[in-house]
Amino acid sequence: MIEFHKVNKKYGFNHVLKDISFTIHPGKIIGLVGPNGSGKSTILKLISGLTYPSSGDVNVLGELANRRIASKVIYLTEADSFYPSFTVKDMLNFYESQFADFDQEKAIELLHFMKLNDSMKIRSLSKGNRGRLKLVLALARKAPILLLDEPFSGLDPMVRDSLVQGLLSFIDFEKQTVLMATHEIEEVEPVLDELIMIENGSYLGQYHVETIREEKGLSIKEWMKEKYKG
Amino acid sequence: MAEEFHSSQPIYLQIMERVCQQIVRKELAPGAKLPSVREMALTFGVNPNTIQRTYQELERMEVVLVKRGQGTFVTEDTAKLMNLKRDMQRQIIQSYVNHLRELGFSNEEMKQGLSQFLKEDHDD
Structure with missing residues (x-):
């Protein structure tokens, strides 16, 4: 469970989150959507305890989010932080040394699934394979909360497809909750349970995607266009 | 591989329709076991909760029945x-x-x- 209660975040005079409240229940895949600069990454950072609210509370699994939450939250940032001289195998070993919940066996299974060779050097990986490796490292952990920041940006449709299949195959839906910030909504709408929409740091709402299709007869993309216009 | 859906209709309904077609065409025979929720989710590239909903609706329509611990089966009631x-x-x-x-x-x-x-x- 993740709870935001009247959260404000200011960087100097820049008011990036304004009075945001929402609740995310476990076992779901939630899309966090909004135009660039609307505060999506800040929300993810608050959940992972990398930054603190200026006011209000961020509760994660029943406690206030802080740096110790890192053992329970997997945070896949938009940028990757790989050492170019490492091999894929080195990277796996490094993660195992850093995270108690890292499962080597699952990681190797994931490498096979993503068709990655563990002897390859990071610097020789294509952009798509770096994206795949990031997801391998994230999904090999057992932590209950998985945060993904623009996991598909700049990747071609083939890679996106394999990432979506990877998510569906390896997430433990009984125990894990996924929150992904994205503006490529078309790629992910079939896998989402809910959407949380924000704009300019303000909360617009939380919606069940099947209900939108059912009640409005619109695709999520069409519906979002209307929402953001109004 | 992920299947294509009409993006403006609920996915659980579209999958329901496909399963019903398979049942009517007897590709899924009376008494046949349906794939598990996870398998179906992967086949269609959708959220398992969506498949859960599909199966619940089919059960409500009495087209399938859930046997505890065994899975979901096409009804044998002609x-x-x-x-x-x-x-x-x-x-x-x-x-x-x-x-x-x-x-x-x-x-x-x-x-x-x-x-x-x-x-x-x-x-x-």
Whole structure:
């Protein structure tokens, strides 16, 4: 469970989150959507305890989010932080040394699934394979909360497809909750349970995607266009 | 591989329709076991909660039944399967009729059009 209660975040005079409240229940895949600069990454950072609210509370699994939450939250940032001289195998070993919940066996299974060779050097990986490796490292952990920041940006449709299949195959839906910030909504709408929409740091709402299709007869993309216009 | 869906309709309904088609065509025979929720989610590239919903609706329609600890099975009740078949036929006829009505065709013209079409189609 993740709870935001009247959260404000200011960087100097820049008011990036304004009075945001929402609740995310476990076992779901939630899309966090909004135009660039609307505060999506800040929300993810608050959940992972990398930054603190200026006011209000961020509760994660029943406690206030802080740096110790890192053992329970997997945070896949938009940028990757790989050492170019490492091999894929080195990277796996490094993660195992850093995270108690890292499962080597699952990681190797994931490498096979993503068709990655563990002897390859990071610097020789294509952009798509770096994206795949990031997801391998994230999904090999057992932590209950998985945060993904623009996991598909700049990747071609083939890679996106394999990432979506990877998510569906390896997430433990009984125990894990996924929150992904994205503006490529078309790629992910079939896998989402809910959407949380924000704009300019303000909360617009939380919606069940099947209900939108059912009640409005619109695709999520069409519906979002209307929402953001109004 | 992920399947394509109409993005403006609920996915659980679209999958329900596909499963019903398979049942009516007997690709899923009476008493056959449906794939697990996870398998279906992967086949269609959708959220497992969506498949859960599909299975719940099919169960509510009594087209499938859930056996605890064993999985979900197509009903063996022939009357229910006949009902399903008739419902699906009705839906298609309904949309045929609606479309032609919009174009101003009378009932008589519709019947004639259909039997004419079937005759020609048969001759091929």
